[in-house]
Structure formats: structure tokens, C-alpha cells
Amino acid sequence: MKMLKVNASVVVIAVLGTVLAGCGSNSSSGSGNGKVELTYWDGAWNTNTAAVVKKFEEKYPNIKVNVQQFPDAGMSDKYLLALKQKNGPDLMNIAVDWITPFATTGGLVPLNNQIQTDKVDLNDFYEGAISVAKLNDKVYALPYRTExxxxxxxxxxxxxxxxxxSKGPQNWADLLAAAQKVTKGDVHGFALPGTNVGNLTTQLFNMIMSNGGSILNSTNTKSTLTEPAAVEMAKLYVDLFSKYQVMPKSMLQNDNIADRNLFTNEKVGMYMSGIYDIAPIKQANSKVDMGVAMVPANKERKTVLGGWGVAITTASKHPEEAWKFINFITQPDISAEYSVTFSARKSAATNPKYQDPLTKPLLDALQYAQPLPQIPQWTQIKQIIFDNIQLALSGKSTVEEAMIQASKAIDELLAKK
Structure with a gap:
């Protein structure tokens, strides 16, 4: 029996060794026919990846790109763990607000030398898009998408x-008045997400920034959520649901996709989103008479800059070939094809796909979009804000209490060395 137990242990160890070896070989390999193989972790929403990869492989027949696509849920945690363990793919498609925390793990390759060697024109990238790709003057991802x-x-x-x-509400008082007029029966005037950390915080930040407020101070060392501009918009976020009741009763369960579906079914008059929602709405209900405007602004026109870039991990055994992929996929024409929003390249603004009248207000809004703080604690900060706003939405705290508690937790987090 003892021998059987030992053999079983050996089998388990062998199996684990095979699994771990498989994880380690994820980064890259030779295919046996002279080709270099790269692994690319991509977002599941990118429907044009296969076509873009095909064009790349036609240009570089000695390189094969194996694409693995993942949904948004749990994506950043999976990527972060792989980077910390130095056991990831060759290439990662990462959100702009992940770049700093990912780079601080030491798991991303700086791209400055490659950019200089290939004379990549960084001035052709939207300023906000390229600024968030940097940490200590080193570029850790090249953006292909902005929004x-x-x-x-x-x-x-x-x-x-x-x-x-004809033009949509221009400020938040106008939006509230319009939402109240539209709300009738099972139709509600406005929709905001009550769940999904990224969805809720982005919408709240849009509102705070458009009111002249901010999330952190200029040095990213203290919370500014208890300042009047931030509290006012957090209160409106909650009051639209609880006090004015112009939002769906299912708000606490609704993310941005649920809000889009309600809009598509003409059960919601207005909601905030990006260019990526226009085509699905048209496809699902061609009869919707849709309009698009910039986010309402009280004091200054500012919204959250979003976007995605591609980075090389230090686990890659073929960084030169990985760079070729990044340089290819971020070209103006290719990035416009690949991105489900806008290209991060200014020169792509004239691309025919961006000339739809519904698209133009979103393209024009890019000049007002601002990157969020690029600090390693940002993911935790968003979670803190999300948790406290949910308490206010569910009536377990006042908005003022929620913002005080969130600020206290954020300040404590930022004070840690």
C-alpha cells in the first residue's frame, strides 16, 4: 500500500509538472516549420481580431499569432496574476488604466527603444492615450483604441x-427635467448602472468631472470625493434612482449592457455610453430613432478617457516579433479596423467608418476626454468607491456618509508605503 501511495504521488506530481510546463510554454514557441509562434491575450469583444491577425501573418509569414480571447469579467485579475508570476503570453491587450499597475509588477517590457528605432510618431496618438501608456517616461503599451x-x-x-x-440635454439640470418628462409607466427617462465596478465608476466619474470635480488631488495623494463638486454629482447619481425615480427599478442589477438593452427596447429614453453601442442598437432595433450628444456639462466639458493598448510581457521569448505585431496593429488604418471604438491615432479620424453623423459627437468629444489617475492603487480605489455608492443606492447610508467613508479608505490606502 505504501508503494501505491508513492506511485500515486508521483503521478500527481507528473501531472502537475505537465500542467505547469504547459503554462510556462504559453509565452511562445517554434512551430517546427521555422515559424515563430506568439500568444496574444485579447478581449472577447474584439470581433475583427481574426481578420487583422490574418493580414499581419500575410505580411510576416514567419510569425504565427495564437489568439486567446477573454471576457471583461475577471480579465484584469487573470492578467495581473500572470504578470506577477512571469508566466503570461507574449502579448496582452490591456485597458489604459491597467498599464501603470501592470508595469509596476515588472512584467511588461518598455517599448522606448523599439519606438525610436522604427521612428513611431507618438505625436500622431491622442495626447491622453499616449500619456497613460507611460510610467516614469517609459512607454509600456502602444495604444490602438481610444474612446x-x-x-x-x-x-x-x-x-x-x-x-x-435636436441636440439633447446640455447640462445635468436639463437632463433631470427631460428624464422626469419622459418617465411614464414602464418607460424611464434615464439609466445608469448600479452594478459592475468599471461601469458604475466610469459613469460617476463622467458626472463628477463634468461638474468641475475630480477623484484625487493633483498629486494623487488624497481623495477629493468630499468636495462639493464630487458630492453634488454622487448625490444626483443616487437621487435619480431613489428620489426622482426616473431610472429603472432594476438599476441595482443593471450594468451597461442591461441599460443598452432597455434603451434598445425603448424602455429608457437616455443613457451614457460609447461608439461601441451604436451598431448593436441599430442591429437589434432598426426602428429606434437615435440621437447622440456629448455628456451634459455643468462647469466644464470633461469626460473619462478610455482605451486599450498592446504590451509585450517579460515572459515572451520573442520580443522582436512581438514588437512587429504591436507596430502593425497600431497603424492608423489597421487600428481603425481592429478597434470597436476609435483608433488612438489622430490621422485615422478621417476613416470612413467614423463619418456616421451618430459617431461625430463622440469623435469630437475626444478632445475633452481626460485620463484617470495612473497609480498602482487605482483598481482598489474604484472598488472602494463602488462599494460605498452601492450602499447609498440601497439606502444603507447617505451619499454624504458614503463619500466620507470612501475618502477615508482611499486616503488610508494612498498613505501606505
Whole structure:
């Protein structure tokens, strides 16, 4: 029996060794026919990846790219763990607000030398997009995609309620008044997400920034969430649901996709989102008379700059070939094809796919979009804010209490060495 136990242990160790070896070989390999193989971790929402990869492989026939696509849920945690363990793929598609925390793990390769050697024109990238790709003057990812939010509205519902649908509400008081007029029966005037950390915090930050507020001070050392500009918009976020009741009763369970579906089914008059929602709405309900405007602004027109870039991990055994992929996929024409929003390249703004009248307000809004703080604690900060706003939405605390508690927790987090 003892021998059997020993043999079983050996089998388990052998199996584990095979699994671990498989993880380690994820980064890259030779295919046996002279080709270099790269592994690319991508987002599941990128529907044009296969076509773009095919074009790359036609240009570089000695390189094969194996794509693995993942959903948004749990994506950053999976990537971060792989980087910390130095056991990831060759290439990662990463959100702009992940670049700093990912780079601090030591798991990403700085791209400055490659950029200089290939004379990549960084001035052709939107300033905000390239600024968030840097840490200590080193570029850790090259952006291919950039975006910000706008206000998407149903012209028919607004017109029926006596609201001018030619341009959409210009400030938040106008939006509240319009939402109250549209709300009737099972149709609600406005929708905001009540779940999903990224969805909720991005929408809240849009509102705070458009009111002249911020999340952290200029040195990213203290929370500014208890300042009037931030508290006012956090209160509006909650009051639209609890006090004015112009949002769906299912808000606490709704993320941005749920809000889009409600809008598509003409049960919501207005909501905030990006260019990526226009095509799905048209496809699901071609009869929706849709309008798009910039996010309402009280004091200054500012919204959150979003986007994605591609980075090389230190686990890659073929960084030169990985760079060729990054340089290819971030070209103006290719990035416009690959991105489900806008290209991060200014020169791609004239691309035919961006000339739709519904798209133009979102393209114009990019000049007002601002990157969020690029600090390693940012993911934790978003979670803190999300948790406290949810308490206010569910009536377990006041907005003022929620913002005080969130600020206290954020300040404690930032004070840690």
C-alpha cells in the first residue's frame, strides 16, 4: 500500500509538472516549420481580431499569432496574476488604466527603444492615450483604441414628452427635467448602472468631472470625493434612482449592457455610453430613432478617457516579433479596423467608418476626454468607491456618509508605503 501511495504521488506530481510546463510554454514557441509562434491575450469583444491577425501573418509569414480571447469579467485579475508570476503570453491587450499597475509588477517590457528605432510618431496618438501608456517616461503599451462617453437618446420618446431632441440635454439640470418628462409607466427617462465596478465608476466619474470635480488631488495623494463638486454629482447619481425615480427599478442589477438593452427596447429614453453601442442598437432595433450628444456639462466639458493598448510581457521569448505585431496593429488604418471604438491615432479620424453623423459627437468629444489617475492603487480605489455608492443606492447610508467613508479608505490606502 505504501508503494501505491508513492506511485500515486508521483503521478500527481507528473501531472502537475505537465500542467505547469504547459503554462510556462504559453509565452511562445517554434512551430517546427521555422515559424515563430506568439500568444496574444485579447478581449472577447474584439470581433475583427481574426481578420487583422490574418493580414499581419500575410505580411510576416514567419510569425504565427495564437489568439486567446477573454471576457471583461475577471480579465484584469487573470492578467495581473500572470504578470506577477512571469508566466503570461507574449502579448496582452490591456485597458489604459491597467498599464501603470501592470508595469509596476515588472512584467511588461518598455517599448522606448523599439519606438525610436522604427521612428513611431507618438505625436500622431491622442495626447491622453499616449500619456497613460507611460510610467516614469517609459512607454509600456502602444495604444490602438481610444474612446469616451456621450449621451445616447431616443428622439421619439423625447419629442413625445415635449423635450427638444435636436441636440439633447446640455447640462445635468436639463437632463433631470427631460428624464422626469419622459418617465411614464414602464418607460424611464434615464439609466445608469448600479452594478459592475468599471461601469458604475466610469459613469460617476463622467458626472463628477463634468461638474468641475475630480477623484484625487493633483498629486494623487488624497481623495477629493468630499468636495462639493464630487458630492453634488454622487448625490444626483443616487437621487435619480431613489428620489426622482426616473431610472429603472432594476438599476441595482443593471450594468451597461442591461441599460443598452432597455434603451434598445425603448424602455429608457437616455443613457451614457460609447461608439461601441451604436451598431448593436441599430442591429437589434432598426426602428429606434437615435440621437447622440456629448455628456451634459455643468462647469466644464470633461469626460473619462478610455482605451486599450498592446504590451509585450517579460515572459515572451520573442520580443522582436512581438514588437512587429504591436507596430502593425497600431497603424492608423489597421487600428481603425481592429478597434470597436476609435483608433488612438489622430490621422485615422478621417476613416470612413467614423463619418456616421451618430459617431461625430463622440469623435469630437475626444478632445475633452481626460485620463484617470495612473497609480498602482487605482483598481482598489474604484472598488472602494463602488462599494460605498452601492450602499447609498440601497439606502444603507447617505451619499454624504458614503463619500466620507470612501475618502477615508482611499486616503488610508494612498498613505501606505
Amino acid at each position: 469616451t462617453h456621450g449621451l445616447i437618446f431616443n428622439k421619439k420618446l423625447l419629442d413625445a414628452a415635449g423635450v427638444d431632441s
